[in-house]
Structures are given as structure tokens and as C-alpha cells.
Amino acid sequence: MVHPDGIIEMFTQQVKWNEDGLVPAIAQDWQTGEVLMMAWMNAEALELTAREGRGIYWSRSRGALWRKGEESGNIQHLKELRLDCDGDTVLLKVEQVGGIACHTGRRHCFYFKYDEGEWRTTEEVLRDPSELYGSKQ
Template identity: 60%
Template sequence: MNDAWLEAIKWGPDGLVPAIAQERGTGTILMMAWMNRESLELTRASGHAVYWSRSRARLWHKGEESGHQQVVHAIRIDCDADVVLLEVEQKGGIACHTGRHNCFYRQLDEAGDWVEIAPVLKDPDAIYAKA
């Protein structure tokens, strides 16, 4: 298979590229994560978002624990080819590990405080219950 599409990406010195997950239909930015070559190849092949977890130092199949997978409808790169944009369908309506629809739930107010502007849809302890 031709991998010229992967060669076009400007990978960081650590072999990673930032990836933004955008909700199909609404345009809402759900989250940002990191991808390496393997995760991007797996995303394309499987049709489900696969990221590189820097904290765990391993591939992370979105929804592997929570069930909140992201079905990928399009993969794009920006004009500089150093950011990936995934157009996704968010399964379960929750993209954030905090139990919210997206990870961008804090907004800076005029006083300079971060204010939570989105509710928790499901308690994270219920999402990530350990058996």
C-alpha cells in the first residue's frame, strides 16, 4: 500500500502529531490527542480513532474502556501538514474522561477565572468501573 499520505505529514521530533476530533454534523471540537504513524494507519484501516497515549506510552483505542468509540468519517491535515483533524461520530455522546460531551468544558470569564460551562453527563466512576 502506498504510504505517501503518511510521508506528507510533518511529524514532531517525538514522532507525534496533534490530532483534533471534531463531531460530524455539529462541528463541535470534542478533544485533542496525539497520534503516531501506527495509530494513524490503524485509524484509517479500522475506521475507528486510535491515538497514542503519552502518559501510558502505548496505543489507545478511543473507547476501549468506556465504550465511547469514535467512528471516523474523514481524515484531514491542515495547511502546514502538522495537525490532523478527524471528523468523527462520537458513540455514547461522551468524548471526555470526565464524563462530558467534550473536553473543552472550561471557559475563561471576564474576571480571569475558569468556569465550567458543560455538565457531567455520566459519572466517570460509572464509566470506568473496575471489575
């Protein structure tokens, strides 16, 4: 998914970055529409995502770019990139390789459901995070 520089520059200029130079990025399964995760992007992450055709985010805790799946192998292949009507949220429609988007070893990050006054876990762990990331978790 390689794009000419002018298109990428125009796209990043249309984004309303927050005070930290970041924009929320929602990753969605391109076939089912299931929301997999939310992460942050800076301009470089957005440009690289468009150029490389894979989910690349900004890790606030590490203060560095984060290529989804670089440690776990659960890469996100970009199928479509969208910007919402306000210009303040990016949507990545992705093919989630390996079936695990969440660092907890679940399919997606939205596994808590509010039910009868409390948050309940609705998704089982598919793979132990220590197997995905070693001792880093």
C-alpha cells in the first residue's frame, strides 16, 4: 500500500492532532467489523502505516513507535485507512494475523462488559501473554 508523498502529507495535515501530537486510532477487523483495539498514532506512525501497509502506532509508555506484532507475530495488515468526520480519529480496517489483537492474549481489547452493575469478562485468553511476549509482560 505505497502512496505518493503528497497524498500522505495531505492526509496527515487533515488530522486534528491532540496537544501531545497524537490521534486515537481504532483497529477494526476488515471482514467482520469487530473492533479489535484502540491505540495512539503520531504523524510518523500514520505515515508509516500508510507506506508499509501495516498497523504502526505510538507507544506512550515507551515513547517510541510500535509495529503491531513485532514481538508477538500478531501483525495487522492494513486493508483500508479512514479519517472520521471531525478529523480527530483514525480507523484502520485490518486483517489481524494470528487472531490476537490484545496484549492480554485475547482476540480484542474490549472484553469487559458492563452487566448488572459490574464489569464482567466476556472473552477467554486465547494465548498466554508470556508465550507472546516472553518476560516483558
